[in-house]
Amino acid sequence: MQKASRMQVVARIIFLIIIAAMLFLFFSNDFGLVDIHKASIVVAVGVDVSDDGYAVTAQAAIPTPAQGEGSAAYTQVTGNGATVADAVDDINAKTGFYPKLAFCNLVVLGEACAERDLFTVLDYFYRNDYVPLTALVGMCRGTAKELLGMQPADGGMSSSAIQRAMSEELKNSANASTVNLKLLAQDAGSPSASAYMPFIEFTQSGSGGSTTASSGGSKSSGGSSGGSGKSSEKSVEFTCLTTAAFTGGKFIGVLTEDQAFALNLVRSNIRLAVVNAEFDGKNYTVGLKNNSCALRIAVEGGVPVLRIKYRALANVQSSESRPAAEGSANSHLVSGGVLKAVADTVEGRMNSLIDFCVESGCDLVSAEKLLYQRFYDEYQSFKGRVLQSLKVEYDIKVESVR
Amino acid sequence: MKEQLKTRQVCFIMSAYTAAGKLLMMPAVLSYYCDGNLWLPALIAFALQTAAVWAVSYASSKTDKTVFALIEDTFGQVVSKIFCWLFAAFFALSALLPMLEQKLFVQSIFYDTIPSLITFLPFFIFSVYVGAKGIKNAGRVADIVLPVLAVALIALLIMSAGESNLGWLLPVLRTTPFSGMVSGVRFSLYNFTDGAVMLMLMGRFRYRKGDSLKITLSYAVSALVVVLFLVLFYSIFSVLSPDQYFAISKIAVFFSALSLVGRVDLVAVYAVEVCMLFALVLYIQLSVTCICGALDKEQTEGRNVRPAAAIASLAVNAILLLCVILLNNSYLVVQQFFGGYLWAVFLVFAFLLPPLVWVLKKKNRG
Numbered sequence: 001m002q003k004a005s006r007m008q009v010v011a012r013i014i015f016l017i018i019i020a021a022m023l024f025l026f027f028s029n030d031f032g033l034v035d036i037h038k039a040s041i042v043v044a045v046g047v048d049v050s051d052d053g054y055a056v057t058a059q060a061a062i063p064t065p066a067q068g069e070g071s072a073a074y075t076q077v078t079g080n081g082a083t084v085a086d087a088v089d090d091i092n093a094k095t096g097f098y099p100k101l102a103f104c105n106l107v108v109l110g111e112a113c114a115e116r117d118l119f120t121v122l123d124y125f126y127r128n129d130y131v132p133l134t135a136l137v138g139m140c141r142g143t144a145k146e147l148l149g150m151q152p153a154d155g156g157m158s159s160s161a162i163q164r165a166m167s168e169e170l171k172n173s174a175n176a177s178t179v180n181l182k183l184l185a186q187d188a189g190s191p192s193a194s195a196y197m198p199f200i201e202f203t204q205s206g207s208g209g210s211t212t213a214s215s216g217g218s219k220s221s222g223g224s225s226g227g228s229g230k231s232s233e234k235s236v237e238f239t240c241l242t243t244a245a246f247t248g249g250k251f252i253g254v255l256t257e258d259q260a261f262a263l264n265l266v267r268s269n270i271r272l273a274v275v276n277a278e279f280d281g282k283n284y285t286v287g288l289k290n291n292s293c294a295l296r297i298a299v300e301g302g303v304p305v306l307r308i309k310y311r312a313l314a315n316v317q318s319s320e321s322r323p324a325a326e327g328s329a330n331s332h333l334v335s336g337g338v339l340k341a342v343a344d345t346v347e348g349r350m351n352s353l354i355d356f357c358v359e360s361g362c363d364l365v366s367a368e369k370l371l372y373q374r375f376y377d378e379y380q381s382f383k384g385r386v387l388q389s390l391k392v393e394y395d396i397k398v399e400s401v402r
Numbered sequence: 403m404k405e406q407l408k409t410r411q412v413c414f415i416m417s418a419y420t421a422a423g424k425l426l427m428m429p430a431v432l433s434y435y436c437d438g439n440l441w442l443p444a445l446i447a448f449a450l451q452t453a454a455v456w457a458v459s460y461a462s463s464k465t466d467k468t469v470f471a472l473i474e475d476t477f478g479q480v481v482s483k484i485f486c487w488l489f490a491a492f493f494a495l496s497a498l499l500p501m502l503e504q505k506l507f508v509q510s511i512f513y514d515t516i517p518s519l520i521t522f523l524p525f526f527i528f529s530v531y532v533g534a535k536g537i538k539n540a541g542r543v544a545d546i547v548l549p550v551l552a553v554a555l556i557a558l559l560i561m562s563a564g565e566s567n568l569g570w571l572l573p574v575l576r577t578t579p580f581s582g583m584v585s586g587v588r589f590s591l592y593n594f595t596d597g598a599v600m601l602m603l604m605g606r607f608r609y610r611k612g613d614s615l616k617i618t619l620s621y622a623v624s625a626l627v628v629v630l631f632l633v634l635f636y637s638i639f640s641v642l643s644p645d646q647y648f649a650i651s652k653i654a655v656f657f658s659a660l661s662l663v664g665r666v667d668l669v670a671v672y673a674v675e676v677c678m679l680f681a682l683v684l685y686i687q688l689s690v691t692c693i694c695g696a697l698d699k700e701q702t703e704g705r706n707v708r709p710a711a712a713i714a715s716l717a718v719n720a721i722l723l724l725c726v727i728l729l730n731n732s733y734l735v736v737q738q739f740f741g742g743y744l745w746a747v748f749l750v751f752a753f754l755l756p757p758l759v760w761v762l763k764k765k766n767r768g
Contacts (some may be wrong), residue, residue, distance in 0.1 A: 007706045018527050126645070129510060133642070134655060168658065182642060182656070186570075189641030373572035 041103045043074075044159030046144025047084060047121055048110035054121070055080050056087035057145040059159045060097065074157050078145055084124040102130045106159050106166075107137045107181070108200065110144040114244075114251035118195070119188065125181055133182035136166050139244040140200040153205045153235040165238040166198050174264035174273040177243040177255075191372040191379070192363035194247045196263065198240035199254050205235045247362040255364075259356055262349040263364055265293050265310065274317065277341035282320040284338050288312040288398065297370040299378045304386055306367050308350060309395040314342055334400040343398045350394065358387050407607040411541030413620035415684070416455060416600060418548040420624040421555070421631075422681040424593045425650040425674065427503045429635040431737070433643035435586035438571040439578040440643075441632045443586035447594045448625035452618060454597030454756040458604055459617040465764035468605035470695050472762040486696035489598070492751045493689035494718050496595045498725055499740055500682050502733050505726060507648050507678075511671065519730050525679070526719050533686035534715035536701040537606055540687050547677045554673035555627065561654035561667055562634055570640035571633065589741030591748045595685070596621065597756035602688050604759065650674050686722070690714045 046057035057078045077097075079090030091097070113121050125131045140147045152161030164170075171178035177198050179187075187195040243260040245252040255263060264270060270291040277284050289312065296307045314334045334342075357364050368386040371379045382389060407415075424444075432440035465472060474482035505522040532539070578586075600617070607613075635653055639646050646652050654660070654667035690711055694701045699710035707715075729736055 011706075018531070021524070021527065126642075132655065133652075134661075182639070185642050186640050373569055376573040376576045 042101050043103055043157065044106035044108065044148060044162070045101070045104055045125075046108040046110065046148045047113060048143045048145055049112040049116055049121075050080060052080055053082040054084050054087045055143075055145060056084055056091065057148050058088070058091050059148050059157060061157070076145075076149060084121065085127075088124065100130070101125075101128060102132065104131055105135050106163055107135055108144040108147055108162065109137070109139045109197075110147075111139070111141050112143070113139065117249040118246050118251070119185070119249050122181070122184075126185065131181070134180050136163060136178060136180055137184050138162065138166055138198040138200045138240060147200060147202070150202060150236045151234075153237050155235070158238075162200060162238045165200065165240045170240070171264070171268055172271040174261050174268065174270045176240040177260055177264055177267070178240070187366075188246065188249065190366065190369040191383075192366045192369040194245065194363040194366075196243050196245050196255075196364055199242040199244045200238055200240055201242070202236040202238050205237055245356075245360065245362045245364060247360070252360045252362045253356075255353070255356060258349040259353045262346070262353040265291065265346070266295065266308070266350070266353070266365055273312070275342050275345055277338060277345045279335075279338045279341040280321070284316055284321070284334075284341070285318040286314045286334060286338065286342050287317045288314055288342070289401065295365065295367075295370060297367060297374055299371075299375050300391075303389055303391050304367065304371055304375075304378070304382055305391045305393060306365065306370070307393045307395060308365075310346060310350075310397070312346075312398050313401045314339060314398050315401045333402070339398050339400060343396045346398070347394050347396050350396075351392075354390075354392050358390070361387060363387055406536065406538040407541040407603065409607055409610065409613045409616060411544050412459075412603050412607050412613075413617055414544035414548040415540060415603065416596065416617055417620040417624040418544055418551050418677060419599070419681040419684055420596050420621055421628050422547070422551055422674065422677040423500055424628050425631060426500075426507055426648055426678065427737075428590050428593050429632055429649040430644055430647050431589050432586050432632065433636055433639075433646075435582045435589060436578045437582075438636050438640070439575055439583070440586065440636055441571075441629050442575065442578075443583055443590060444629055444632055447587060447590065448622075448629065450753055451594050451596045452622050452625060454753060455600045455621045456614060456618040457757040458597065458600040458759055459614040461759045461764070462604050462607070462609045463611075463614055466605055466609075467764070468695075469601050469759055469762075470692075471605065472759065472764065476762045483696050486692045489602070489751070490689045490692035490696065490718075492598065492747065493595075493602075493685045493692065494721065495744070495747065496592065496598075497682060497685035497689070497722060499592050499736055500685075501722060501726060502729060502736060504678065504682055505730075506733060507651070507675070510648060511651050511668075511675075519727065522726070523723075526723050528679070529683055529686055529722075530715050530719045532680070532683045533690050533719060534701075534707045534711045535687065536711070537603070537687065537691055538702070540684055543680050547680050550673050551677040554670040554677070555631075557670040558650065558654045558667060558674070559631070559634065561657035561660075561670075562638060564658070565656035566634050566637035567640075568633070568637050570637050585741070588745045589737070591745040591752075592740045594748065595752045597752040599684070599688065601756050601759065602691065686715065686718055689718050693718070 041062075042058045042060045044059040046059075048055040048057070055078055057076060059074060059076045062073045062075055075095075077091050077095050079087040079092075079094060081087035081090050088101075107122070107125060109118075109121060119126075122137070125135070147162070148158050150158050152158050154161065166176050166178045168178065170176040177196050179195075179197050184195050184197060241257045241260060243255040243263060245255055261273070265273065270293075271289070273288040273291060275286050275288060277286060291312045292310070294309045296309065298305050298307070316334050316338070354365065356362070357367075363369070363386070367390055368379075368383075371382060371386055379386075428444070429440065432443060436443055467475070470482050470486055473485050504525070505519075508522050508525075532543075600621075631649075631653075635646070635649050636643050638653060638656065651668075651671045654670070655665075657667065660667060691701060693714040694708075694710050697710055697714075700708050701711040702708060
């Protein structure tokens with residue numbers, strides 16, 4: 001008994017020593033904190049191809065001490081290098097910041113990246129363990145550096161405004177072909193070997209029509225910084241209504257708005273899409289709810305047949321023919337003629353998308369992947385040329401809400 | 403027989419620790435060799451292990467003795483001691499690769515800069531302490547680990563289900579060559595030690611009618627959860643799967659609510675991590691138990707750890723610590739060595755030896 005209690009005393013002493021050792025280990029790294037003046041949180045990265053290799057522009061939110069002056073600040077720094085990683089290291093060397101990409105939610109590729117293999121450009125982001133695969137990816141005309149340097153209409157960070165233009169809400173309304181790093185690699189790595197990403201454009205606030213980044217205002221080349229309400233430049237609005245397409249890592253082209261809309265219907269879960277259709281010489285803007293678009297492939301008569309089945313419920317959102325204010329009953333109901341016009345519009349856009357795919361050999365509708373997954377034996381004989389021999393059948397039905 | 407565990411605790415050990423140890427690297431390793439058919443090698447290994455677990459648990463109905471006592475009855479004391487040492491070495495070996503995985507996991511998930519080795523070393527303090535405790539302690543811990551693991555896993559599976567696309571698993575069994583399947587089995591075999599674990603639990607719980615079925619079912623359910631996890635993992639990451647180390651921490655990151663509320667999935671990941679640590683320490687506990695058995699020393703006296711167990715735990719952990727330090731940056735080399743050569747050791751100890759318990763003399767029951 002005495003022996004046991006002595007053991008217990010020894011155990012308690014050892015326990016206290018262990019606690020002390022663990023506390024020492026825990027606190028020996030300055031509570032895990034990093035000097036706030038040396039830290040930056042990179043929220044967006046722009047990649048451009050330069051003569052020397054790559055130029056990487058990092059837009060970083062700078063944590064400011066509570067007693068410091070000014071509002072939440074951000075900075076934009078560009079580094080150059082033979083590879084993207086080398087350019088990121090250059091940023092570190094120039095600024096002394098620890099570039100933390102764990103919060104990088106946006107990767108923008110400049111137009112010149114189209115000259116290179118897409119996944120060579122993005123290689124760093126897939127290799128880096130701390131870059132989240134949820135980071136959104138987009139391409140812009142001109143340079144990513146200029147795009148990120150623009151002042152959005154709300155006065156905040158351009159990366160936030162661009163992310164809003166690529167948000168889940170816009171994806172759900174078929175207005176943006178939003179993809180993240182994971183989806184991009186999955187599409188490109190599938191038997192279809194084709195991928196897409198939003199093509200970012202901007203308009204000067206208050207002006208009509210889109211403007212390319214190369215024609216817009218830009219900040220200094222070395223680096224710039226800003227804060228809320230600081231800039232006096234003309235502000236811009238970002239949109240992602242068109243889509244950049246890639247096959248085998250090579251840039252193929254930019255889809256039109258109609259083609260991008262069809263692509264979004266086919267590839268995303270759309271909650272509410274808005275379509276403008278003309279019937280009897282009058283414009284009808286129709287909201288499409290309960291969208292479902294299923295792609296089925298079959299091999300019939302030795303030919304792969306892609307069936308696109310699209311269903312939606314429509315309601316009139318705005319009409320030139322019969323204003324709701326005039327007191328008509330059930331004004332949201334859609335007449336048969338308008339429904340047919342809407343269905344034709346959707347089919348026309350899908351047809352345009354298929355034409356683009358066939359002409360460019362860019363399998364954005366995943367026909368090759370579907371054949372690989374469902375008809376593996378037949379796939380062997382069509383491998384690499386599914387699009388050329390593809391027959392497409394549409395089954396589009398749009399009904400009025402009741 | 404000195405009863406150390408309840409049947410419930412045996413079920414919990416076979417269930418919780420089976421799942422916990424296989425959710426970290428195994429999904430990436432299997433997807434590297436087998437693509438979308440990664441579930442098949444796991445299913446085959448689990449089926450064989452389920453048979454081994456059943457064979458051992460059913461053998462428990464015929465005797466109250468531990469496997470080493472049965473070996474002693476059949477072949478004599480010397481052979482029994484040899485097997486004690488062999489199993490001690492086997493369980494220490496079984497802990498090595500999972501320990502390196504845990505080190506990488508802890509460093510990767512808990513620290514966002516390049517961490518040093520020292521950040522993982524406190525684990526050995528925990529490991530020495532728990533490792534010295536007997537199997538009875540493992541049973542008590544399993545009582546807590548199973549519910550925690552179950553809740554955390556359910557949360558993670560729910561959060562990740564929305565991102566899955568089962569189409570990525572198609573076509574089934576058409577694209578992976580047989581050699582790929584064999585490699586998948588070989589390189590993941592170090593995760594399948596459950597038959598050997600069950601062998602160590604034999605004779606340490608009072609068998610009642612139907613216990614064999616309960617234990618086997620507990621194991622089978624856990625195996626199915628792991629297979630489901632593998633399916634979900636590949637249906638989320640598809641071609642990116644081989645690079646997705648630490649699957650359990652990545653599977654839920656696409657849950658849409660996380661962008662608003664932050665990485666709440668990490669709460670579940672941390673819970674699973676704690677369970678994984680106990681699953682890892684179970685190997686050390688079993689190794690220490692075998693060493694004490696080989697030395698004919700009691701492991702505990704009441705709640706107190708006997709010196710033999712403490713020294714054995716220190717020794718096993720010291721060897722593992724040395725290995726972790728020496729192999730700090732050589733995880734892939736160790737993995738290749740396990741998959742290339744040591745897989746046969748796991749095949750023998752976890753797959754072939756457990757059913758052979760039936761050839762041993764069983765004297766004292768029924």
